[in-house]
Amino acid sequence: MENSPSLTKDQIIQDLLPQKFGKLGMIWTYSLIFICLIGAFAYYRQLSKGLVVTNMGDYVSWGIYISNFVFFVAISLVGSLITAIFRLSNMKWATPLTRIAEIIAVSAIVFASLIIIIDMGRPDRMLNLFLHGRIQSPIMWDVIVISTYFVISLLLLYLPLLPDLKIMIKFKERSSNILNKLYLFQGSFWRGTAEQFKISERAITILCITIIPVAFSIHTVTSWLFATTYRPGWDSTNFGAYFISGAFLVGAGGVVVAMFVFRKFYKLEKYITEMHFEKMGRIVVMLSLLYLYFNINEYLVPAFKMKSGEEAHLKGLFSGEFALIFWFAILIGMIIPILILVFKKGRKPLPMFIAGIMIVIGAWFKRYLIVTPTLLHPFLPMQDAPAEFHHYFPSWEEWAIAMGTLAGTLLVITFFARIYPIIPIQETITEQDETCMSLPPTKRHE
Amino acid sequence: MENNTSRRDFLVNGLLATAAATATGCGNNPFAPEETVALSGEKVKLLSVDGEIIEIDKAFLKPVPHMPPLTNSEERKGIEGKKFVMVIDLARCKNLKKCQEACNHAHSLNPGQNWIKVLSMQEAEESAPFWQPTTCMHCDEPPCVKVCPVDATFKRQDGLVLIDSDRCIGCRFCMAACPYSTRVFNWEEPILEEAVAAQPYSCETSMPQKIGTVSKCDFCPDMARMGELPHCVTSCPNGVFMFGDMNEDSVTNGAETFRFSELIKDKAGYRLMEDLGTKPSVYYLPPVSRNFPYESGLENLSPADKQSH
Numbered sequence: 001m002e003n004s005p006s007l008t009k010d011q012i013i014q015d016l017l018p019q020k021f022g023k024l025g026m027i028w029t030y031s032l033i034f035i036c037l038i039g040a041f042a043y044y045r046q047l048s049k050g051l052v053v054t055n056m057g058d059y060v061s062w063g064i065y066i067s068n069f070v071f072f073v074a075i076s077l078v079g080s081l082i083t084a085i086f087r088l089s090n091m092k093w094a095t096p097l098t099r100i101a102e103i104i105a106v107s108a109i110v111f112a113s114l115i116i117i118i119d120m121g122r123p124d125r126m127l128n129l130f131l132h133g134r135i136q137s138p139i140m141w142d143v144i145v146i147s148t149y150f151v152i153s154l155l156l157l158y159l160p161l162l163p164d165l166k167i168m169i170k171f172k173e174r175s176s177n178i179l180n181k182l183y184l185f186q187g188s189f190w191r192g193t194a195e196q197f198k199i200s201e202r203a204i205t206i207l208c209i210t211i212i213p214v215a216f217s218i219h220t221v222t223s224w225l226f227a228t229t230y231r232p233g234w235d236s237t238n239f240g241a242y243f244i245s246g247a248f249l250v251g252a253g254g255v256v257v258a259m260f261v262f263r264k265f266y267k268l269e270k271y272i273t274e275m276h277f278e279k280m281g282r283i284v285v286m287l288s289l290l291y292l293y294f295n296i297n298e299y300l301v302p303a304f305k306m307k308s309g310e311e312a313h314l315k316g317l318f319s320g321e322f323a324l325i326f327w328f329a330i331l332i333g334m335i336i337p338i339l340i341l342v343f344k345k346g347r348k349p350l351p352m353f354i355a356g357i358m359i360v361i362g363a364w365f366k367r368y369l370i371v372t373p374t375l376l377h378p379f380l381p382m383q384d385a386p387a388e389f390h391h392y393f394p395s396w397e398e399w400a401i402a403m404g405t406l407a408g409t410l411l412v413i414t415f416f417a418r419i420y421p422i423i424p425i426q427e428t429i430t431e432q433d434e435t436c437m438s439l440p441p442t443k444r445h446e
Numbered sequence: 447m448e449n450n451t452s453r454r455d456f457l458v459n460g461l462l463a464t465a466a467a468t469a470t471g472c473g474n475n476p477f478a479p480e481e482t483v484a485l486s487g488e489k490v491k492l493l494s495v496d497g498e499i500i501e502i503d504k505a506f507l508k509p510v511p512h513m514p515p516l517t518n519s520e521e522r523k524g525i526e527g528k529k530f531v532m533v534i535d536l537a538r539c540k541n542l543k544k545c546q547e548a549c550n551h552a553h554s555l556n557p558g559q560n561w562i563k564v565l566s567m568q569e570a571e572e573s574a575p576f577w578q579p580t581t582c583m584h585c586d587e588p589p590c591v592k593v594c595p596v597d598a599t600f601k602r603q604d605g606l607v608l609i610d611s612d613r614c615i616g617c618r619f620c621m622a623a624c625p626y627s628t629r630v631f632n633w634e635e636p637i638l639e640e641a642v643a644a645q646p647y648s649c650e651t652s653m654p655q656k657i658g659t660v661s662k663c664d665f666c667p668d669m670a671r672m673g674e675l676p677h678c679v680t681s682c683p684n685g686v687f688m689f690g691d692m693n694e695d696s697v698t699n700g701a702e703t704f705r706f707s708e709l710i711k712d713k714a715g716y717r718l719m720e721d722l723g724t725k726p727s728v729y730y731l732p733p734v735s736r737n738f739p740y741e742s743g744l745e746n747l748s749p750a751d752k753q754s755h
Contacts, residue, residue, distance in 0.1 A: 386558040
């Protein structure tokens with residue numbers, strides 16, 4: 001670590017090994033489990049009665065399940081940003097953040113897949129995707145790239161974990177028997193030889209290179225689920241880039257929030273330093289400006305022309321039914337975070353944390369706005385259909401399920417942080433050694 | 447000649463006898479009534495193959511299925527040599543909704559589900575409002591078929607776009623893709639008569655509807671196979687709907703028959719949203735020289751739409 005060169009190896013290990021949760025951690029975990037259980041109950045109701053428990057209709061045929069799906073895919077992109085893009089561009093300072101980013105990526109992509117199954121009218125026929133799959137459907141592209149992304153992300157989580165597993169196996173008095181068995185099962189083959197390190201490094205580099213196009217694909221394809229249709233608000237060539245820039249922003253915001261929380265509750269001030277917040281802050285400003293740029297493209301250009309199809313949709317967003325959420329999402333998701341983070345004082349941990357939360361919440365509502373308003377403005381008038389189809393507000397089951405999946409994502413991250421070191425131990429030691437230059441290179445990996 | 451006929455009769459009878467003998471396993475006269483049949487005493491008149499009117503007891507009548515059941519791959523292929531087309535004459539529509547009623551009844555649709563919607567259209571503030579019955583457009587470049595991940599909705603060689611509800615996974619991408627908002631989802635378990643619910647699903651009748659799957663207007667290919675017109679066509683008292691075959695260049699509403707190409711030319715037929723490139727199979731005739739004033743249809747507005755008027 002650049003600004004804490006005095007740490008010894010033992011101290012690093014003691015600091016970073018997973019710790020038991022305190023009272024607050026237990027309350028947090030049980031609350032998440034509780035929210036998940038409510039979600040599971042709501043899904044049980046949906047399974048037994050059908051999608052009628054939702055407030056979707058023949059016009060708004062995609063609701064918050066789909067916007068939640070887009071949100072999950074978006075936030076998962078940060079894994080590729082921090083692990084792969086930063087690594088390949090040799091931004092070493094981001095090393096302590098890689099595992100945080102990668103576990104966010106993995107858990108978000110798992111729940112993205114789950115919520116899309118939850119949205120299906122016939123989840124029992126899921127196998128039809130493989131038995132009768134047709135490659136020209138963007139849904140098939142999504143199935144392919146998301147599963148690829150999941151596998152690569154999982155490997156990028158696992159491979160750098162191997163040396164840490166060895167350390168944890170060594171310090172087995174720190175964990176319970178079951179956890180030690182898990183560590184042994186996952187990492188006993190890792191002896192930490194120079195050759196193993198070489199293979200692992202090589203594999204990680206290859207994975208980092210491959211994950212970038214795959215990451216771009218998952219969110220571009222997700223944007224195409226909308227952009228390949230004719231509907232006003234979706235029919236846009238801007239959509240791929242717009243989605244990806246928004247994805248990097250919400251992911252970076254999520255990482256900032258996680259950094260703050262782990263730093264505070266795991267007392268990691270020496271490892272996640274103010275320097276990290278300062279640098280992440282600059283990145284978040286850049287990403288916010290980028291996303292703002294694509295938003296201007298997305299809304300200003302059609303608003304300038306006001307084609308009749310777009311008019312009702314855009315007016316609904318700017319000054320109509322959805323204006324409150326729209327301006328809330330723009331302000332809280334982009335403008336206010338930019339205003340906070342352009343100032344050096346704003347890039348301190350606490351204001352960063354607040355800005356990060358704003359970005360994540362704003363992004364969630366932004367996804368809702370991308371999906372729903374468009375569906376309420378079809379080409380032909382909404383007539384000869386039940387009155388309740390003319391509006392959409394999610395039912396309690398939909399809220400419960402959506403919140404349940406969000407809680408589930410946090411729960412996976414929480415469990416992961418309880419079981420594994422959230423900051424890579426071995427890599428921290430290695431970098432410390434490299435910075436100190438006190439040891440000959442051959443001994444670095446010991 | 448006569449000799450020939452009798453010889454063929456003999457052959458046919460012989461074959462039947464052999465078949466019957468094989469089936470029953472004994473040498474009974476195949477033309478004798480089966481022992482289990484109890485005569486009802488009620489006679490019915492039938493036209494024999496020779497063109498003579500004969501009288502037989504009702505008990506001998508056996509229910510014959512309308513059609514030999516089609517396999518899924520036959521249903522996906524379509525009726526050979528056909529290219530179905532519909533023409534909707536907006537000058538004749540007064541929002542009676544008989545089409546919708548007949549369609550909903552024939553397909554056992556649940557309340558709130560309409561495959562045919564009669565829309566109150568007005569292109570601009572100063573332009574005249576008119577009633578527009580909207581069916582599935584059976585596009586030649588169907589956006590719904592493009593996006594379906596499992597081939598549950600498909601395009602047939604006779605031009606129809608149909609749905610295999612036994613395969614649909616309920617992702618509703620087709621509903622998002624369809625610019626005509628024609629697709630209807632089964633949000634809950636459809637309430638069906640037992641006889642309907644017990645049938646195996648047929649892509650041609652689009653019945654029975656299944657929970658969690660998409661449905662829509664199918665142009666009634668089951669009726670076409672029997673040489674009959676779709677329910678909307680036959681139920682409309684004003685002859686709004688004309689159905690036919692592009693290859694034969696003719697469309698009919700049951701009472702009048704037109705040469706399709708001439709009708710479209712003479713009355714300036716058009717299709718909806720031509721700019722999207724979906725190439726619909728439904729043509730509209732503009733609402734000029736109307737049979738009814740627009741206002742005559744207002745009383746039939748559905749309650750939900752009355753508010754917005």
